[in-house]
Amino acid sequence: MATASAEAPGKINLSLEILGKRADGYHELRSVVVPVSLFESVTVSERDDGAVTCETVGDGVDVSELRALPAERQLAVRAVRAMQRELGRDPSRCGCDIRVVKRVPIGAGMGGGSADAAGVLACLKALWAPDLPENRFLAAGAAVGSDVPALQLGGAVLMEGRGERVRRILPPGASAPPMWLVAAFPGESVSTKAVYDACDGRDGGQGGERRPLLTSSRGSCENCVRSVRNGDVEACARALFNGLQDIVFRLHPSTERFCLALREGGALGSLLSGSGSAVFGLARSRESAEAIRRGLRERIWCNVLRTLPDGVMAAHGPLVP
Numbered sequence: 001m002a003t004a005s006a007e008a009p010g011k012i013n014l015s016l017e018i019l020g021k022r023a024d025g026y027h028e029l030r031s032v033v034v035p036v037s038l039f040e041s042v043t044v045s046e047r048d049d050g051a052v053t054c055e056t057v058g059d060g061v062d063v064s065e066l067r068a069l070p071a072e073r074q075l076a077v078r079a080v081r082a083m084q085r086e087l088g089r090d091p092s093r094c095g096c097d098i099r100v101v102k103r104v105p106i107g108a109g110m111g112g113g114s115a116d117a118a119g120v121l122a123c124l125k126a127l128w129a130p131d132l133p134e135n136r137f138l139a140a141g142a143a144v145g146s147d148v149p150a151l152q153l154g155g156a157v158l159m160e161g162r163g164e165r166v167r168r169i170l171p172p173g174a175s176a177p178p179m180w181l182v183a184a185f186p187g188e189s190v191s192t193k194a195v196y197d198a199c200d201g202r203d204g205g206q207g208g209e210r211r212p213l214l215t216s217s218r219g220s221c222e223n224c225v226r227s228v229r230n231g232d233v234e235a236c237a238r239a240l241f242n243g244l245q246d247i248v249f250r251l252h253p254s255t256e257r258f259c260l261a262l263r264e265g266g267a268l269g270s271l272l273s274g275s276g277s278a279v280f281g282l283a284r285s286r287e288s289a290e291a292i293r294r295g296l297r298e299r300i301w302c303n304v305l306r307t308l309p310d311g312v313m314a315a316h317g318p319l320v321p
Helices: 075-087 112-128 134-142 148-153 192-199 218-230 233-239 245-251 253-264 286-295
Strands: 003-021 027-047 052-058 095-102 157-161 165-168 180-185 269-272 279-283 301-306 316-319
Touching: 003 112, 003 148, 003 218, 003 233, 003 269, 027 112, 027 148, 027 180, 027 218, 052 075, 075 095, 075 112, 075 134, 095 112, 112 134, 112 148, 134 148, 148 157, 148 165, 180 253, 180 286, 192 245, 218 233, 233 269, 233 279, 245 253, 245 269, 253 269, 253 279, 279 286, 286 301
Parallel strands: 052 095
Antiparallel strands: 003 027, 003 316, 027 095, 027 157, 027 301, 157 165, 180 279, 180 301, 269 279
């Protein structure tokens, strides 16, 4: 049976706005999502008995929480089911073995689980449907999770809707200078559901009153997009915005502490990524980022990364052992 593999990057959100609650229960989002140089290694091997397995190995991160999940709740396995449905494949006959080497912390808001799903989908496209149109490929990802299509598309994107509408910020084949950053994970996973419940005022805090959904001006989002196109890290630092940040800071005070520590250490700007709990600080250069990382006094997961505005994830396969 054939095998395919992919290096699937995690992400940061340079801008994340929560525009309102949708009729389907999801939130309407607008976000500038950029992949970063922290990769999940995904390998998918075909099997013809319909079984789907997923082995997860941690490389510098704790994966015990993920291993405790039932297989069908893992995004990598859900990606297989979504591709089976999209292609009309008989799930009793087309299974696969998945192996994921995780380097993105779990519950960090850096898209590790979504990267796993995007990697699996890319592998299955290479194995099962190399000519699958992009819209159908992305539709399979949207059925798995909100961040998945952005990571499938590759490169910097503007994500809208609940995540199913994605547009490239740079034209195909274009590139922009990378931005250097320091990403820090305080070590506690954040429940995305709990954050959005707090956003909607359903967490019982402060009398349970409804809190306003946080947005920035349209100009702020456009400035962020323009800064990515130009590789202008100083302009990007001025445009950073996350509508969930204050809520997460309240629920998880350590995230605010590290966000401030990055800025005090020399970052041009710092921000919560996604729903957290990872934070990142933009730096003028790789050397500056290294200095900021060394300046963090507490021993936590911390890495110097660069953005991949021109990075496109592609599966290598099918390969026959």
